[in-house]
Amino acid sequence: MQLLWLRNDLRLDDHRGLRRLAESQGAAAAVFILPSCWLQPDCEGLHRLGVAKARYLQQALADLSRRLAPCPLYVLSGDPAELLLQWYRHSPFSLITHEAQAPEEAAWIEQLRHHGVAMTLFSAQTLFEAEQLQPVLAAFPASFSGFRKQVESRLALSVTPPVAATGLEHLTPALCPLPTGIDWPQYSESEQPHPAQVGGESAATGWLRHYLFERQAIAHYKASRNQLHGHYYASRLSAALAWGCLSARRVWQQIDAYEHQHGADEHSYWLKFELLWREYFHWSLRLHGRRVFAAQGLTGRAPSGRHHPGYWQAWCRAQTGWPMIDAGLRELMTTGFCSNRLRQNLASCFIHELGLDWRLGARFFEQYLVDFDVASNWGNWAYIAGTGHDPRHGRRFNPHRQWRQYDPQLEHLHYWLPELGPVSLAQVESHQQGRELLNYPAPLLPLES
Ligand SMILES: Cc1cc2nc3c(=O)[nH]c(=O)nc-3n(C[C@H](O)[C@H](O)[C@H](O)COP(=O)(O)OP(=O)(O)OC[C@H]3O[C@@H](n4cnc5c(N)ncnc54)[C@H](O)[C@@H]3O)c2cc1C
Numbered sequence: 001m002q003l004l005w006l007r008n009d010l011r012l013d014d015h016r017g018l019r020r021l022a023e024s025q026g027a028a029a030a031v032f033i034l035p036s037c038w039l040q041p042d043c044e045g046l047h048r049l050g051v052a053k054a055r056y057l058q059q060a061l062a063d064l065s066r067r068l069a070p071c072p073l074y075v076l077s078g079d080p081a082e083l084l085l086q087w088y089r090h091s092p093f094s095l096i097t098h099e100a101q102a103p104e105e106a107a108w109i110e111q112l113r114h115h116g117v118a119m120t121l122f123s124a125q126t127l128f129e130a131e132q133l134q135p136v137l138a139a140f141p142a143s144f145s146g147f148r149k150q151v152e153s154r155l156a157l158s159v160t161p162p163v164a165a166t167g168l169e170h171l172t173p174a175l176c177p178l179p180t181g182i183d184w185p186q187y188s189e190s191e192q193p194h195p196a197q198v199g200g201e202s203a204a205t206g207w208l209r210h211y212l213f214e215r216q217a218i219a220h221y222k223a224s225r226n227q228l229h230g231h232y233y234a235s236r237l238s239a240a241l242a243w244g245c246l247s248a249r250r251v252w253q254q255i256d257a258y259e260h261q262h263g264a265d266e267h268s269y270w271l272k273f274e275l276l277w278r279e280y281f282h283w284s285l286r287l288h289g290r291r292v293f294a295a296q297g298l299t300g301r302a303p304s305g306r307h308h309p310g311y312w313q314a315w316c317r318a319q320t321g322w323p324m325i326d327a328g329l330r331e332l333m334t335t336g337f338c339s340n341r342l343r344q345n346l347a348s349c350f351i352h353e354l355g356l357d358w359r360l361g362a363r364f365f366e367q368y369l370v371d372f373d374v375a376s377n378w379g380n381w382a383y384i385a386g387t388g389h390d391p392r393h394g395r396r397f398n399p400h401r402q403w404r405q406y407d408p409q410l411e412h413l414h415y416w417l418p419e420l421g422p423v424s425l426a427q428v429e430s431h432q433q434g435r436e437l438l439n440y441p442a443p444l445l446p447l448e449s
Pocket of ligand 1: 347
């Protein structure tokens, strides 16, 4: 029997593991295991599976289950290695699964190997295979630009065509000996997510086509990507990439196709540039493993973060008294998404204004972000904290300058904090410095202008 263990590869397209399954004979099934620890609150009351993320995941699994039929997809919850071992003892299988990104996944895979489970690993998340990057990995560049310059010239991607459901018809559906069914976090059906936040390969493929070819919003990507508000300022591909509803290789190949039709320019180049940032963080995590999650990160420098319960609670309620930060937190906590520029500012305020431990901020994002990606999230938090790959040892953003530049009409602010009324940027700025009282709580700390 062949068992395909799915994690962040919830698709049929460009799926080397599924292709392998289709080429096999006999009994087969696919399984997704929701680690039960994702459903338990940690000591700060944070859950690894927030509501918006849970909705995306459920939709993605339902879509995949439809597309995989007649091959069954079982959705279980528990400790992945223990559940798979129970299944294995009941009816031995050969396991097909993608390479680990995080140390937690590597430990599960190791445990299974240790108990004799035969395994085929394939690459699902990254643009490159490890073999293609050997010289780069042997002396991993400390900065993104060092990495980018070396890998850009190596990009010869091979994308595997989708496996048609008919390609699985010769297999016998394997029965799962374990109880299925999960107590998912509840979400409201009435909330309409952004089309890119609808889970699953079908929705993601439609969004990619719409973004690139129908709307051609990539044509202004470099100029608009830093905006805070709107439908098309950036690609919104992150959730699909994080859960593997689209492969990074397929996205790259579709940008190539767009360039072939409409011509390459700085905008199409810049979207690829950002995909290389993702690639950089993925390989960094694979190489550096647990060090990425340590307080001192990759630098070994002692971090300055401390715990301040009052600040932390205000943050969790989106009541820091800094309207722009609270608006960003509201968006994140309501929709599971906010722009890259907002994420940078939220992280900068958390670390450099409130002086909180950057790792707590990263865990907070993990709960809420629908596109949570362990490598990109922890890599970006460490970058801003100055414990990661930033040659400038951290980024502290000046919120006033940021908002003057990226939301001068206060569109984002007015959308997310309607109770503020028609305030001007100057009024908000003086409130943030503690000088003028709007109809809004006082800032936790005055912000320097
Ligand atoms: C503190 C912080 C935490 C973050 N956490 C995550 C996370 O958990 N998951 C995640 O996918 N991205 C994360 N990012 C990166 C980035 O903010 C998001 O990828 C981006 O905002 C998603 O929107 P988009 O798809 O429209 O991006 P676009 O601007 O359209 O970019 C296209 C794709 O490139 C990749 N990308 C873009 N910027 C980055 C970046 N800085 N680092 C890594 N990859 C990037 C993403 O896959 C993205 O979908 C984080 C950034 C910060 C500052």
